[in-house]
Amino acid sequence: MSTLARVRATLWRTALQAVPTVFGIVILVFFLLQLVPGDAVDVLAGESGGISEEGLAMLRASFGLDQPVLVQLLAYLDHLAHFSLGYSPRYNTPVMDLILSRLPGSIVLMLLSQIIAIAVGIALGAIMAAWAGRWPDRLLSLAALLLYSTPGFWVGLMALVVCSVWLGWLPSGGDVTIGADLRGWAWLKDFAAHAVLPVTALAGFFVAIYARLVRASMLEISRQDFVRTAHAKGLAPFVVTVRHVLRCALVPLSTVAGMHLGTLLGGAVVIETVFSWPGLGRLALEAVMARDYAVLLGILLLSSLTVIVANLLVDLLHAWLDPRIQTR
Amino acid sequence: MTPLLEIGKLSISFPGLEAVRGFDLSIHAGETLALVGESGCGKSVTALSLMRLLPPPARVDGSILFEGRDLLALSLAEVRDLRGRAISMIFQEPMTSLNPVLSIGHQLEEVLRRHEKLSARAARTRAVELLDLVRIPEPARRIDDFAHNLSGGQRQRVMIAMAVACRPRLLIADEPTTALDVTIQAQILELLDRLRREFSMSLLLITHDLGLVGQWADRVAVMYAGRKVEEAATQRLFEHPAHPYSRGLLATSLHLEQELHYRSMRLPEIRHEAGDAGESTFRLIEASPQRIPLPPPADTPILSLREVRACYRTPRGDFAAVDGVSLDILRGQTIGLVGESGCGKTTLSKTILRLLEPAGGTILLDGQDITHLAENRLRPLRSKVQMIFQDPFASLNPRHSIETILDSVLSVHGLRDRAGRRARILETLDHVGLPRQSLLRYPHEFSGGQRQRIGIARALILKPSLVICDEPVSALDVSIQAQILNLLVELKRDFGLSYLFISHDLSVVRYIADEVFVMLGGRFVEHGDHRRIWDAPRHDYTRTLIEAAPARKAGAPASRLELAAA
């Protein structure tokens, strides 16, 4: 089968799998949310106060919250079929618009932290494997284990204390300086200064995971027969390590990186809160507090879809990294 | 003439283990030297030490002079310059010895570009030529294939191409054919011998199989427990082995021209005893006539197969691994089933035991149709058929002691009485020749031969009528092999057992079987009385198998005589 045909087959298979998964998630979460006491109107009423019973009923009717659960579910599925995520009672905006406005922030945060984590993880892992059992390995292993054991939000808070409160090097929150109205390079520099701490705090945990994984897989692979063959050919140790060992270690790394995407989204919720970063994670938390289920469901769906797409990318990456794997 | 390679007083030790002690050997230019020994004798470690490929904890002392330079005194950079260029090596497992994620072309070009400093284009052209040299069909197309696209034999050919790419003076082949089928084995050895002559290389052939040696080697060195016990020209070693261990090794390794049959003769055994000073002494028990005759098979079959089919589900639809086979095993008979890997012999044994659901046909056990019998009704019948597995380690649960392993068999089959169970277990241990104090030990505490005895005990404890032996001696050393085969014959006589004996090794089947079935592609292509099938094989495939089996006598093939004349 040609590469293109295999890619197309994989895409098609994923699309077919995604539909029941999304359907299942919608139904599961929808019913779970029905168990939650109170709704968005209660929260609104609580905040503004003094809304009459009739007013509440009218609000509920306008958002369809007075309908039976099944009707609400069907209405939601109908929205989905028309590529709409419904309407947010709290923000008084279509959920899609709300999510799209927060999406770039989250994507930048997560993408940057993943790229950094993978690059640093591979480098540290390779160093640890090369010096396995000796002091550079022991030191880095301990550091990785510490990082692996530290909550990201705490790393963020401590970094904030040091870099922003004590040293005053970096801003403490948000994504750009409010009211500065910068353009071009100045904007980019300002944005980068704001992004350093959240990206680092989010990346830390993953650096630890990837470094540990790369180390373990490289040690495992370096015991394989084909590595002995490579040495028997007279290749230099560095060539053997990079071309034969590291190349193979990328396969488990890509698997684990794909698997941890869900963890990444969860981590983003907390990190965004710590640094007041305008992203989806904070939106999700706000939606929970406000009992704004349309928004919450929208975010959950979107993140599930992201996980599905990421798995697809990992599958394709695998097929490219490891010729033994036929894209199923 | 100074030898190409001269090993002097070589000692190799690992923490807590002395692998090689005071080992001397020299190899002359252009000759084939075979280094023979059983597993763990230190032969592979020696080979790896020649390439300085042993892992760090190994301590290597002595000298290894290659063209006058001591390899052990060279810097690693100097050694790397020799590796793959002057000395090359091929390994036992072609499957794992090639990098699975790089194309074979890439791996071939790598060695060429390293040592011959070829351009990318020139390296590729040379790689195609090399693939052609080792007879890979359509080399220009296969060069971009990966290891998993090739068969086992082809992979070993690629390994050989890689090893000879820079025309080394010495090629070390560590068990190059052990993982391959008999028919492929002969081809690979022929290829190695051809290349040796073409490139005037020396070949160090490391093997456990004396059979191979006679045909291909000029000289043989025999190794035992880290020491060289004998070294001689091949012919001389075969005709007048000097050391008792070599004598034992020669006597116990079966070969196809041998007229031994279990109904009349016991196999020779080699017993090893450690002397007071820690030195080893060997006692050879020669082949002897069976003292108590074995009763001839009865007329009633214990097992009948009629057109049995078994399928595996694959992404490309069902694949019939067993495709309509029929067979009768009479009470007291031993049926030998011969075939190469993938022919369906193991699938057949699993189907008979109903570990796989048959896709068609009928299985009659002792006259009763068990083809689709429900598990709860099958359970009482299971005691009639038992199985002995190839890998004695994998077939024993590592988390259970021997007592637990044997005791649960009995309690599952309804023996409530604790003392009765214990008595039966001890009795069985006696039968298979295991000491009674083995009971509380775990499988990893035993040697390979002893583990297989445990496997046999587990199969026998239910007093079955039929035992399916799936390659029961293939994973064992030759000297142990004979002991287990003798044990199987004794047990057959004592308990009136019938055997279905599955093996890829024709010489073993020749000894143990009354009737032989030859299997190919899920079907029986030929069957017949054991004498008839060796003397007058009818099917082409049977003939191929018999011809491919290593010949015993030294210098047999024509190529070798040619060389001697030249």
Next chain:
Amino acid sequence: MASSTVFLSERSGPWSPRFGQFTPQIRAFLRNPAGVAGLSLLLLMLLTALIAPLLYPGDPLDMVARPLLRPGQDLRFPLGTDSLGRDVVAGLAHGARISLLIGFSAVSISLLIGTLIGTVAGYFGGWLDDLLVHLTELFQTLPTFLFVIVLVTIGKPSVMLITLSIGVASWPTIARLARAEFRSLRESDFVMAARSLGYSNSRIIFREILPNALPPIIVTTSVMVATAILNESALSFLGLGDPNVVSWGSMIGAGREMLRTAWYLTAFPGAMIVLAVLSLNLLGDALNDALNPRLRELS
């Protein structure tokens, strides 16, 4: 390579036969300083959790002194007090109770669900396997922490609910692992032997396969307890924890307000989390080395 033949040796030792199978692993574990350190640290944490009510009787949420005492300022409150005048040390000690309680019980729930589903799927295969794999994938597609947040909002936040939520959200890891183990062990020769001897399914599952599938599950369990503690702390940090108990996460959440002036209110509970999680990860690594014989050979 070097000989791996093990000869029948005379050492069977004083170990009882029942645990004899694990003696080499226990020895390997005890020889690993990191593992011993992890175990000691964990035991110390457990001890702290156990005796916290004795050392600091009374509710750690009560005001006991002037607010915002700095560490060392008043020796009765060595690590000072927070903005509501609560003793930081008492909070840390009582926080250990909640973290460890939630960590271990949540993972017990995951272990129960995950092993059950993984075993059934891996051992029996067929349509049941397909179904359970799809179910597992469905749960794995939901980002764990977001899912925990949704689950926690279902009722009034309480220790029980948080435990249940974390447990229910994290079983797929165990299920996948158990399934993979059962699938490969189901095809092993010793299980073939057991089936050919007519052993029942339950006997094969519990007596033959489970003891062999357990080591990787045990290793994963210790790492999962660590993850559960991290998740619980993140939840309380966000203010979704049980308001009636003190937890390290909620202490950090409260301390965050004072980050500029009283950073130590954030630093101390965070350090406790690191210690607790570190002990479990050290333990997990050491168990992995001890139970994975190939790695043991290397070291």
